[in-house]
Amino acid sequence: MFTPYYRPRRLRRNENIRRMVRETQLSVNDFIYPLFVVEGKQVKNPIPSMPGNFQLSIDLLVEEVKEVHQLGIPAIILFGIPEHKDEVGSDSMSDEGIIQRAIRAIKEAVPEMYVITDVCFCEYTSHGHCGVVTDGDVDNDATLENLQRQVITHAKAGADMVAPSGMMDGMVGAIREALDDNGFEKIPIMSYAAKYASAFYGPFRDAAESAPQFGDRRTYQMDPANAREALYEVDLDVEEGADIIMVKPALPYLDIIRRVRDRVDLPVAAYNVSGEFSMVKAAAQLGWIDEKRVALEMLTSIKRAGADIILTYYAKDAARWLAE
Numbered sequence: 176m177f178t179p180y181y182r183p184r185r186l187r188r189n190e191n192i193r194r195m196v197r198e199t200q201l202s203v204n205d206f207i208y209p210l211f212v213v214e215g216k217q218v219k220n221p222i223p224s225m226p227g228n229f230q231l232s233i234d235l236l237v238e239e240v241k242e243v244h245q246l247g248i249p250a251i252i253l254f255g256i257p258e259h260k261d262e263v264g265s266d267s268m269s270d271e272g273i274i275q276r277a278i279r280a281i282k283e284a285v286p287e288m289y290v291i292t293d294v295c296f297c298e299y300t301s302h303g304h305c306g307v308v309t310d311g312d313v314d315n316d317a318t319l320e321n322l323q324r325q326v327i328t329h330a331k332a333g334a335d336m337v338a339p340s341g342m343m344d345g346m347v348g349a350i351r352e353a354l355d356d357n358g359f360e361k362i363p364i365m366s367y368a369a370k371y372a373s374a375f376y377g378p379f380r381d382a383a384e385s386a387p388q389f390g391d392r393r394t395y396q397m398d399p400a401n402a403r404e405a406l407y408e409v410d411l412d413v414e415e416g417a418d419i420i421m422v423k424p425a426l427p428y429l430d431i432i433r434r435v436r437d438r439v440d441l442p443v444a445a446y447n448v449s450g451e452f453s454m455v456k457a458a459a460q461l462g463w464i465d466e467k468r469v470a471l472e473m474l475t476s477i478k479r480a481g482a483d484i485i486l487t488y489y490a491k492d493a494a495r496w497l498a499e
């Protein structure tokens with residue numbers, strides 16, 4: 176009989192020692208909770224493919240933010256769905272837009288909550304693309320000017336951080352310049368630096384009513400097959416002044432999260448996107464998996480891969496589970 180000399184199992188014998196040698200600690204401090212805001216009063220539209228998530232009118236959004244705050248979650252990221260969409264996404268650049276009013280209402284009711292805005296156009300444009308469309312394609316530099324207009328309205332409304340998600344070349348530099356020129360040099364930028372053209376955004380596009388009306392997003396979002404290109408995108412955003420680098424989606428891109436973590440010293444965020452959430456929810460509803468254990472394992476894997484911050488629809492559940 177072979178008798179092993181080395182026995183790693185010694186450090187797994189009971190929960191106390193396992194706790195002591197655990198390398199990754201998931202915490203409520205890691206989470207950003209995404210929220211969807213719509214026009215109206217007392218509106219709470221369930222999002223069928225994302226159980227437990229709703230499109231909320233501003234009055235109910237404020238109530239939701241109070242609950243998120245009570246759970247100890249430090250930050251939310253807001254997505255706005257305007258009543259009227261147009262070619263350029265005017266609502267997203269108006270001081271009276273849905274997002275700008277939502278920010279002011281939240282900051283008045285729950286000033287402690289850290290409010291991040293998703294900076295993009297796809298929810299606001301009639302064609303559903305992430306910028307100004309010229310000749311059937313998103314016009315990069317015209318979109319940069321509108322991004323500058325949009326972030327100023329967010330900052331004026333009281334946003335704590337802006338998070339551009341449109342994958343336009345130069346978006347971080349353009350936004351940094353606009354913020355600084357308008358006295359908002361204290362507002363950080365969390366850049367969706369490596370954002371892939373992913374099918375995992377499907378449920379979100381229902382929630383945000385932001386599916387492109389023609390074509391797809393492959394002329395601006397990244398090819399899922401590319402990894403080195405992600406590092407190039409990240410380098411550019413660091414150079415342009417990003418404060419936090421995001422990788423999105425998370426689970427199918429854990430290798431990218433790790434490589435980005437090893438490359439930059441800035442905080443790394445990962446977006447555990449709608450499709451990742453919906454898959455777990457659906458399997459749990461069918462009784463095929465243990466939801467709590469699977470969700471916590473998923474979030475732990477994202478943190479272990481190198482993310483400091485996780486944007487997740489599981490934030491509220493996970494906050495409760497971690498407090499048990």
Ligand code: PBG
Pocket residue numbers: 293294295296297298340341375376377378379380385447448449450
């Ligand atoms: C774009 C944006 C998207 C998501 C966040 N910001 C969708 C897209 O690129 O089509 C997806 C988030 C998710 O799937 O949870 N504004």
